[in-house]
Amino acid sequence: MKEWLIFTAENAIIIINAMGLIMIAIGTIEAFFQSTRAIFGTRGVGDLFRNTYIRYARWLVAGLTFQLAADIVGTSLAPTWDEIGRLSVIAIIRTFINYFLERDLVEMEKRKTEA
16 A cells, blocks of 8 residues: 555656646746747837736746645655755745745736736
8 A cells, every 4th residue: 555655646746747847848938939029029028028927927836836736745755854854945945936926926917907
């Protein structure tokens, strides 16, 4: 039973991390092309950059949330305090990044509705 649980958790970590990585990669590619389009465009550059940033931040928040979930699953397998400590630090860093991205998104949405 224990081996089955470890096997399932290890595979879940890989799958969840891959899902987060895919989300971040898609968002990065989309942001790259949108930014390039904004640089070479002549109209609405500020709006396009702002919208690109908002969409990219949403992709990053989603991807980081998935990767944080994988870290949480990983803590169930960590046999030593050293590994648990490392995973905790990674989770804290990702949580702070996620918090600030979310805060920026809310702030930009507020500015958009005021304008």
